[in-house]
Amino acid sequence: MEFLAQKRFAAGCVLCLLCLAVLMLAGCRKAGSGQSAELIQIDGSSTVYPIIEAMAEEFQIAEQGAVNVTVGISGSGGGLKKFCRGELAIANASRPIEASEIRNCQRAGVNFIELPIAYDAITLVVHPHNQWVQSLDVATLKQIWEPQAQGRVTRWSDLNPDFPDASLNLYGAGPDSGTFDYFTAVINGDERASRGDYTASEDDNILVRGVANDKFALGYFGLAYYHENSNQLKALAVINQQGNAVLPSLDSVRGGAYQPLSRPVFMYVNTQMLQQKGVRRFLDFFFAPKNRTEIITWVGYIPLAEATYERVLDILNQERTGSRFRDDAGHVVSVEQALHLL
Amino acid sequence: MARLRARSRRGPAQSHNPMPEAAISEALARRKRRDGWFALAGLLIMLAAVLTLVLLLAQLLVDGLPRLSLEFFVEFPSRFPQRAGIYSAWIGTLLVMLVTAFVAVPLGVAAGLYLEEYARRNWLTDLIEINVSNLAGVPSIIYGLLALGLFVNRFSLGQSIAAAGLTLALLIIPVVIVATREAIRAVPRNMREAAYAMGTTQWQMVAHHVLPYSTGSILTGIIIGLSRAIGETAPVITIGALTFIAFLPEAPIGGEFPYINFNWLDAPFTLLPIQIFNWLSRPQTEFHANAAAAALVLIALTLCMNATAIYLRYRYRRRVQW
Known part of the structure; x- marks a missing residue:
């Protein structure tokens, strides 16, 4: 008799736990709007993370759940590794992509557009x-x-x-x-x-x-x-x-006076993913004149000069692929040099 | 050792010419004093440990308590510290724990049962046993690396709830196995023999007697394993848990047929420890308050789970008497 009671108690315990779990899950039902929403996956540098997080947040509010954005912090190298395997729409990095990473991208058939987004x-x-x-x-x-x-x-x-x-x-x-x-x-x-x-x-x-x-x-x-x-x-x-x-x-x-310790930070966009409407809309949102200066300043970074942003937008709109932020010896060059603003 | 032996050799010799009474009581008093010193030292060390914990908790409470509100639980991460919450984090933690429990409990309990009741004692069983105890002590990041290669890339589960749940399940299966074995070992031999004497098969003996008697201890082990998994950060960071995610996975229970779906297994996720880690690394101190509040939630969760474990142990200890 007592064994039976024990068994029943154990079964009861398990059942209770399950019910609890189910109830909690049912509680989160209403927000399950993810069914048909487009997903943009972004990963990369933790330095650039606050900018991307703020943009993603505002973008999702503006899109009212039509597009979902996730942002990870795998580091510049980790993010670019995933990016060159074709797993991400956008990788962010606090340094320009390296030659070995470019080779990885080429091997996997990933073409990318390099966009400087702000200074740190x-x-x-x-x-x-x-x-x-x-x-x-x-x-x-x-x-x-x-x-x-x-x-x-x-x-x-x-x-x-x-x-x-x-x-x-x-x-x-x-x-x-x-x-x-x-x-x-x-x-x-x-x-x-x-x-x-x-x-x-x-x-x-x-x-x-x-x-x-x-x-x-x-x-x-x-x-x-x-x-x-x-x-x-x-x-x-x-x-x-x-x-x-x-x-x-x-x-x-x-103005370029604080040298050499100011550096650009980057987004790398997978060209194939650019065909998705959501990715394009996210980039348009990002580079909208109001957002790019206000949000970037708000999170403690320094926006590029307006003229520089126009050049960056040219690169994006013409879908000019490849990296231009390292010279032949692999040294990092300044934004002005890279974008031929000098 | 040598000194001990020397003393015991001297022992019988002393019994022939006994010490004067004053010397004996003096020696006794000295020993009692030494005892007292040791007790004091032990107490101080214990107090130091507890005090550190209390101070840490107090610091967390001071920093985090003002941020704890209902909204904190139903807001997504945000660039505004005041608006940021842990909605996606605690849902993620819950779903990952669900997967972990569903995988680790049956596997762990079955493995423990097999090793204890069915396996023949031979070199293979010994090997498995040594490996299981070793696995229980392997640093968690190693499991993360294994999972990154196996689940995320080879089985192409990606950075999903399923991958994280399986990773954490790997991490706690050894814990569950060890707990199960200890619980089963505590069932006296004569219970088994009595069952056999009544003509039961081995499975009947296990299912009707051994398992019901050891349920409490097994559940305790499971919960302790889960409360270890819930605070793990390293392995889930390795497999690439995300930090900003402002939407929830598709709910497992739906309004229309077939009412249950498994799309959420494939969804991206974040976890409480990762959210805490991220907030702590932010420059704004307001985010650090959020981290403290989230840490409080995590500690409360762990405490609740441990309390359940203690309660179950207490309840079953009282009911099962040999």
């Missing part, structure tokens, strides 16, 4: 109590971050005898991030060549906290993270080729 400015930051340094030039930055500096440049006074004789605590992007690739390329002259004895993190919030709590810190990360924490950080100006000390800002980045 890598920002150099120190603790707000740091009074001894206002700006740095590229040579000094190289002296700090190049691989040979490891274990040798460890004190502020190593850079300049006027600086305090205190340890130089470095915070920077981790080797899995596009920021790291770009910073090492333009500062150390060699992509991915960097000293290793610094606090490295792919999570910029950790870097923010590190620099904000360390009087002798020097760090670099994306501009959006500086803007959100500007009360606990101090940005350094970077001395560009013309010899001017320039702080990162909308004008200095757009």
